[in-house]
Amino acid sequence: MAVLSQKALQNGLTIRKATAEDVPFIQAIVNASYSKYIERIGKPPAPMVADYNELLNTRDIYVLESTSDDKVVKIVGSIILRIDVEADAVMVNNLVVEPAAQGRGYGRVLMDFAEDVARQKGIGWMALFTNIKMYENIGLYAKLGYAETGRRTEDGYERVYFRKELKATN
Numbered sequence: 001m002a003v004l005s006q007k008a009l010q011n012g013l014t015i016r017k018a019t020a021e022d023v024p025f026i027q028a029i030v031n032a033s034y035s036k037y038i039e040r041i042g043k044p045p046a047p048m049v050a051d052y053n054e055l056l057n058t059r060d061i062y063v064l065e066s067t068s069d070d071k072v073v074k075i076v077g078s079i080i081l082r083i084d085v086e087a088d089a090v091m092v093n094n095l096v097v098e099p100a101a102q103g104r105g106y107g108r109v110l111m112d113f114a115e116d117v118a119r120q121k122g123i124g125w126m127a128l129f130t131n132i133k134m135y136e137n138i139g140l141y142a143k144l145g146y147a148e149t150g151r152r153t154e155d156g157y158e159r160v161y162f163r164k165e166l167k168a169t170n
Contacts, residue, residue: 018061090118092128132158
C-alpha cells in the first residue's frame with residue numbers, strides 16, 4: 001500500500017480502500033463537486049452517473065479522510081484507479097474533493113498516492129482523461145506533468161486524454 005507523506009499524516013489525513021458503506025458519501029461528494037459542470041456540458045458529467053457500487057467490484061476506489069481536532073473523521077475526497085498492465089499504466093478514472101475542502105492540496109495528496117501505487121506495482125505511467133469542457137482540469141493536469149495524448153468522443157462525452165511517465169524514486 002502506498003504511504004502518505006509525513007506532511008499529510010501530520011495534517012490528519014489518511015487514505016484507505018473504500019467499502020460499500022462509503023458509496024453514499026462518495027456519490028454525495030461527486031454530485032456536489034460536478035453539478036457546476038452540468039450546464040457547461042449540457043448533461044451530468046460521467047462521474048455523476050457512474051455506478052459506484054459496481055465500480056467497487058471492477059476498480060480500486062480509495063477515500064481520503066480528514067480527522068479534525070475533535071477526532072471527527074470525515075471523507076473529503078476519493079480517487080478511482082484501474083491498473084492497466086498491458087498499457088503499463090495506472091488509469092485515474094475519477095478524482096474528486098469535496099467542494100468545502102478544495103484548495104487545500106487534497107487533490108495533490110490523492111494524485112501522489114496514485115503515483116506511489118503505480119511505482120509500487122512497477123508501472124511506469126499514469127493515464128487519465130477529463131471532459132474537454134472542464135478546461136480548469138486541462139491546465140491543472142499539464143501543471144502536474146501530464147502530457148495531452150489525444151482528444152475523442154467516448155460514451156457521449158468529449159474527452160481529453162493525458163499520460164505522465166513516472167520517474168523512479170529513491
